Amino acid sequence: MRELTIAWMYHDIMDLYGDKGNIIVFKKRCEDRGIKCNVVNVGIDEPYDFKNCDILFIGGGADKEQGVMYDDLAGRKESIVAAMNDGMLVLLICGGYQLFGKYYEDADGNKLEGLGIFDYYTVSDGKTRSIGNLVVEATLNGETIKVVGFENHGGKTYNVSKPFGKVLYGNGNEANGYEGYFDGRTLGTYMHGPLLPKNVLIADYFISEALKRHGDDGVLSQLNDELSIKARDYMIAKCLKNK
Numbered sequence: 001m002r003e004l005t006i007a008w009m010y011h012d013i014m015d016l017y018g019d020k021g022n023i024i025v026f027k028k029r030c031e032d033r034g035i036k037c038n039v040v041n042v043g044i045d046e047p048y049d050f051k052n053c054d055i056l057f058i059g060g061g062a063d064k065e066q067g068v069m070y071d072d073l074a075g076r077k078e079s080i081v082a083a084m085n086d087g088m089l090v091l092l093i094c095g096g097y098q099l100f101g102k103y104y105e106d107a108d109g110n111k112l113e114g115l116g117i118f119d120y121y122t123v124s125d126g127k128t129r130s131i132g133n134l135v136v137e138a139t140l141n142g143e144t145i146k147v148v149g150f151e152n153h154g155g156k157t158y159n160v161s162k163p164f165g166k167v168l169y170g171n172g173n174e175a176n177g178y179e180g181y182f183d184g185r186t187l188g189t190y191m192h193g194p195l196l197p198k199n200v201l202i203a204d205y206f207i208s209e210a211l212k213r214h215g216d217d218g219v220l221s222q223l224n225d226e227l228s229i230k231a232r233d234y235m236i237a238k239c240l241k242n243k
C-alpha cells in the first residue's frame with residue numbers, strides 16, 4: 001500500500017485562520033486515492049526523529065506563540081536538516097515560514113532566532129500589517145499557476161533567494177512584489193485561509209513528491225476538484241477586479 005507520513009509541528013499553538021485545513025486536505029486527498037496518510041503531532045518537548053517524516057508542516061502563529069515554540073524548534077535543527085538533506089518536504093505557513101530563516105524581530109524589537117536554514121530574515125516595523133487576500137503567480141512543475149490565500153502578518157521578510165511567486169494582489173514578503181519561498185522541496189508562504197483547499201495542485205505536488213521518495217512513480221489519480229477550482233477562481237477574480 002502507498003503510504004506517507006506528515007509531522008504536524010506545534011498543532012496546538014501554531015494554527016491561524018484555518019491552517020489545520022492543510023492537514024485535512026493532505027489526509028483526504030491521500031485517502032480518496034487509497035494512500036495511507038500518517039499524521040504525527042509533534043508538540044513542544046515531544047521527541048520525534050524526522051528521518052521517518054515525508055512532509056514537515058508548521059502553521060502560523062502570533063508573536064506570542066512563536067516565542068513559546070522557537071526554542072523547541074531550535075533544538076530539533078540537526079534532525080530536521082538531516083531529513084531535509086534526505087529529501088523530506090517542508091510546508092511552512094507565515095509564523096512557521098519566518099522561523100526557518102535567520103530571525104524574526106517583532107514590533108517591540110524582540111528577536112527570535114530562527115533555524116537559519118535559509119538566508120531570509122523577518123522584521124516587523126510595528127506600523128503596518130499586511131492583512132487581506134493575496135494572489136500570487138507561481139511556477140509548479142514547470143506550469144504557471146495562480147495561487148490564492150489570506151495573509152495577516154506584521155513581519156516583512158527580506159533577502160529571499162527563491163521567492164515562491166510574483167504578487168498580483170496583496171503584499172507577500174515585503175514591498176518588492178514577491179511572496180514566499182520555494183525551492184522545490186520547501187514551500188514557505190504567508191498564505192493562510194487555509195492554503196491547500198483552494199490550491200489543490202500544491203497539495204498534490206507534495207503528495208506526489210513524498211511518494212517518489214519511496215520509489216513510487218508519484219502518479220496520482222484525478223479527483224473531482226470542481227468546487228475547489230470554482231472557489232479559487234472566484235476569489236482570484238474578486239481580488240483582481242478590486243485592484
Ligand code: GLN
Pocket residue numbers: 016059060061062063066093094095096124152153154155156
Ligand atoms: N507573528 C507573525 C507576524 O505577525 C506571524 C503571524 C502569522 O503567522 N500570521 O508577522
